[in-house]
Amino acid sequence: MGTEEAVVIGAGPAGLFAAYELLLAGADVTLIDRAAQAGGQLVKQTHKFFGSKEHYASIRGIDIRHRLEHALEKNGDGRLRTLYSTTVAGFYADGALACVKAERYYRLHPEVVVVATGASERTVAFAGNDLPGVYAAGAVQTLMNEQGIRPGNRALMVGSGNIGLIVAYQLMQAGIQVERVVEAADEIGGYQVHASKLRRLGVPIETKTTIKRAFGTNQVEGAEIWRLDAKGEGIAGSEERLTVDTVCLAVGLSPLVELLSQLSVDTRFIPEFGGVAPVLDETYMTSRPGVFACGDVANVEEASTAMVEGRLAGIHAAGYLNRQIPRRKEKIQALETSLRTLRSGPASEHVRKGLRKVGEHA
Amino acid sequence: MRIREHPILRFKERSKIAFTFDGRTLYGEAGDTIAGALHANGVKELSRSLHLHRPRGFYCAIGNCASCHMTVDGEANVRTCITPLKAGMVVKTQQGKGRVDGY
Ligand SMILES: Cc1cc2nc3c(=O)[nH]c(=O)nc-3n(C[C@H](O)[C@H](O)[C@H](O)COP(=O)(O)OP(=O)(O)OC[C@H]3O[C@@H](n4cnc5c(N)ncnc54)[C@H](O)[C@@H]3O)c2cc1C
Ligand code: FES
Numbered sequence: 001m002g003t004e005e006a007v008v009i010g011a012g013p014a015g016l017f018a019a020y021e022l023l024l025a026g027a028d029v030t031l032i033d034r035a036a037q038a039g040g041q042l043v044k045q046t047h048k049f050f051g052s053k054e055h056y057a058s059i060r061g062i063d064i065r066h067r068l069e070h071a072l073e074k075n076g077d078g079r080l081r082t083l084y085s086t087t088v089a090g091f092y093a094d095g096a097l098a099c100v101k102a103e104r105y106y107r108l109h110p111e112v113v114v115v116a117t118g119a120s121e122r123t124v125a126f127a128g129n130d131l132p133g134v135y136a137a138g139a140v141q142t143l144m145n146e147q148g149i150r151p152g153n154r155a156l157m158v159g160s161g162n163i164g165l166i167v168a169y170q171l172m173q174a175g176i177q178v179e180r181v182v183e184a185a186d187e188i189g190g191y192q193v194h195a196s197k198l199r200r201l202g203v204p205i206e207t208k209t210t211i212k213r214a215f216g217t218n219q220v221e222g223a224e225i226w227r228l229d230a231k232g233e234g235i236a237g238s239e240e241r242l243t244v245d246t247v248c249l250a251v252g253l254s255p256l257v258e259l260l261s262q263l264s265v266d267t268r269f270i271p272e273f274g275g276v277a278p279v280l281d282e283t284y285m286t287s288r289p290g291v292f293a294c295g296d297v298a299n300v301e302e303a304s305t306a307m308v309e310g311r312l313a314g315i316h317a318a319g320y321l322n323r324q325i326p327r328r329k330e331k332i333q334a335l336e337t338s339l340r341t342l343r344s345g346p347a348s349e350h351v352r353k354g355l356r357k358v359g360e361h362a
Numbered sequence: 363m364r365i366r367e368h369p370i371l372r373f374k375e376r377s378k379i380a381f382t383f384d385g386r387t388l389y390g391e392a393g394d395t396i397a398g399a400l401h402a403n404g405v406k407e408l409s410r411s412l413h414l415h416r417p418r419g420f421y422c423a424i425g426n427c428a429s430c431h432m433t434v435d436g437e438a439n440v441r442t443c444i445t446p447l448k449a450g451m452v453v454k455t456q457q458g459k460g461r462v463d464g465y
Contacts, residue, residue, distance in 0.1 A: 036444075120426040130416055131419070132406035133406055134421070135419075139424070143423055145371060148371070149363055149401050150364070173368060173370065175367070218407050218417045219407060
């Protein structure tokens with residue numbers, strides 16, 4: 001017997017929903033997040049979500065989070081313990097977790113663990129990419145939308161996926177001039193609606209173009225962009241200098257698998273998911289019995305799918321604990337159907353491909 | 363550098379908090395992170411890199427990347443992007459790995 005029944009690491013949409021299902025099943029749950037509050041990426045999403053109604057479409061991310069926290073409190077029944085501002089720093093071979101909160105070290109030894117640690121933002125190679133003023137797009141969102149602080153006055157956005165487009169729009173809302181959005185591929189990566197909103201504000205989006213370098217003495221004072229040829233090489237002579245103090249990189253996410261790697265669970269490099277992802281069976285369990293994973297840490301996708309995966313992982317984790325769940329089978333089937341629906345569009349082709357690869361190894 | 367007007371969000375002025383940065387007195391607001399308060403004061407350079415001593419700012423703002431490490435109240439390698447600002451904090455630009463005695 002462990003010292004805790006169930007521990008959920010990460011209180012983003014996936015972790016919140018896993019905790020919710022575990023609580024519904026009657027388990028004692030400890031929910032841990034290194035941030036001072038729950039919500040994960042939702043905390044900074046001021047836009048209305050895409051997707052269907054049952055997955056919170058047209059509600060702003062920041063409001064979804066409040067609804068989730070409320071649902072947890074209502075069903076918690078005194079069995080929910082939240083540990084915020086707490087980082088899980090170690091996951092040991094004997095199943096123990098090392099947690100750090102304000103210089104204090106805690107050791108937990110749970111019976112089941114749901115890992116929902118999300119993803120980390122990637123970077124790209126260019127001269128000066130380490131200068132202060134070069135930020136991940138999500139970081140700029142945190143600064144603006146959570147803290148109310150502007151990253152600078154004029155920005156260049158690198159990457160035109162949904163994150164790049166949405167954050168570029170949010171920069172404009174916060175009063176920062178977005179000089180350009182550049183995209184290395186032939187086409188804009190994100191949804192048309194987001195691109196159109198930016199165009200209406202007069203922000204040019206240039207495809208087959210990327211950043212060549214950022215310059216400045218102690219921080220970004222400007223950036224040079226250039227066009228790419230058919231082979232993806234920069235075209236000499238096509239350089240253009242932009243006067244910007246902020247360069248935002250929205251070039252993809254990688255699953256945050258560090259904790260799972262410490263446990264040496266089976267992982268696999270899945271380019272479609274942006275990096276190394278844990279191999280999971282159909283119950284969202286890793287190769288280590290009793291350790292589950294869901295959300296962006298399992299496959300980089302969306303909040304809508306992370307929430308459904310979180311519920312499924314929670315139900316299966318409860319099953320592992322021998323907790324009885326009324327109409328369990330029907331519930332699982334309904335959730336799996338809704339996942340398939342969410343992933344049926346052409347924009348989800350890479351997800352389907354990635355999942356097939358994970359499945360091959362499970 | 364603070365956003366006071368926004369079409370969706372409301373950012374009210376909160377109570378001021380004094381702290382020192384490399385010996386200078388600066389002010390942040392209650393609820394700021396250390397890196398956020400520095401940014402609001404126009405300070406983007408938080409540390410110097412290990413080998414080439416190049417300036418470093420924050421990168422991820424959620425505690426993932428170690429780009430924002432500073433020496434705070436004598437303790438090195440504090441992730442300033444997720445550490446709340448407190449009154450009277452002594453914040454220093456960190457050189458390389460930082461030292462146990464706080465430099
Ligand atoms: C700009 C932007 C726009 C988006 N728009 C949409 C949209 O419109 N619709 C949509 O469906 N999705 C959208 N998404 C995607 C969505 O936000 C993510 O897919 C979703 O948040 C993933 O959920 P998660 O719970 O897996 O991870 P996260 O939300 O990232 O949560 C992970 C949590 O784990 C915590 N954590 C990590 N490591 C540790 C540790 N060692 N110890 C303790 N805690 C830890 C983190 O602090 C974090 O709170 C958007 C994302 C971005 C960046
Ligand atoms: S900026 Fe990445 S850890 Fe603080």
